Amino acid sequence: MVRRPRLDQSIPMLAQGYAWLPDQRRTAGRATVHTRLMLARQTLGVEGPAGARFLYDEDHVRRSGALPEPVVSTLFGHGAVHTLDGEPHRVRKAMFVQLLMGEGIGDLVDRAEAAWDDAARRWAGERRIVLMDEAARVLTRAVCDWAAVPVTDEEVPALARDLTALVDGFATGAPRHWRARRVRQRREAWLAGIVEEVRSGARTVPAGSVLGVVSAHRDSEGELLEPRVAAVEVLNVVRPTVAVSWFVGFAAHALHRWPEHRERLRSGEPAFAAAFAHEVRRFYPFAPFIGGRAPREVQWDGEMVPAGSMVLLDLFGQNHDPDLFPEPYAFRPERFLTDGGSAGTSAVRQIGPWELVPQGAGDPRSGHRCPGEDVTVALLSALAVRLACLGYTVPEQDLTISLRRIPARPASRVVLSDVRPDGQR
């Protein structure tokens, strides 16, 4: 039996960030911990493949009405796929799977590479650049073109800032939270207007594009989505794609700390680039945990979980579980390769659905696992290779990554100077 705290732990959770659940597990000496969140609601923290399986079973945990209002009003949007269960979720999720898990993502990657190459020529003329901001612009340009969201080159920097703000403000009471709420109101209204233009025929979009598919999507009742909800779902493609800029920042951090990986990335060996992307996603803190609410009393790990309790899966904790990833605090892309990672002969090893969980666990087609994982790995692999091929200097700056800040990032957002697209360092 694990000790159950009486007081709400929301403030310690926000103060400790990614270390909050791992610390509680260390104190309790076991993988399952009890705590209280969201006005003292009983909360169970789980970790590991069995805990993940438990959470992804809809008999045990439901999402509808469970996600905290501040997260829905900033990161996901009201009515988002993240907040649905059962048949409504299945129908909406199929739309995302169709858009994000097929061959179309090659086109998105090509656009991102072209936008990066354009930007890199400009960086060469500048005294210094902030890499995470630049990567957000590159990704905004690419994903808006790919998704058929109409944005001019002049509008890209402001949109990139807004999309970054939506990601940056979900887990804090600081001003960046209130900015994210305002941005969401404004950008949803803008995109809802565009959806209405598509539906009325005033705007034409390529068949199969994100904007076209979401505008025409019918829910489990056969109804079109309200324009505002359609806008939420277009943002749920565009916003997280731009969030890959966090991983680009972490990739630069890794290349700075462990420059021995640069040469192999530069060689363009696809398996190594993918393994590097997986290790960046595993090693660095980004999505802290996921959760939902128990619809009825359930049992887990010898613990009674009352109806209405929150259940959280510790994503950061599981990605650093030594039973799954030996020496979890060593940055080793080779852990994701066959043949111990020997150059030229290795491929990416099979990764179990409940093992590596930076973007959730299980099957993205049937559960809530992120449908954008293929997009993330493809974009991150491509941009990490380009980053490794770039010549630059890393000037004096604060590259520390605080585990207390959610979402974490290098404090300086990675400043580069003397950038040379030719790759001479």
Ligand code: HEM
């Ligand atoms: C930037 C890196 C990304 C991270 C760290 C990330 C992380 C996550 C996490 C943790 C979830 C929740 C899983 C769950 O609740 O079980 C999720 C869901 C989702 N992600 Fe991502 N994601 C990323 C990129 C993307 C991209 C690039 C897209 C789309 C292009 C995307 C679209 C979605 C959608 C639509 C959902 C909701 C799935 C559902 O509820 O069924 N994500 N993501």
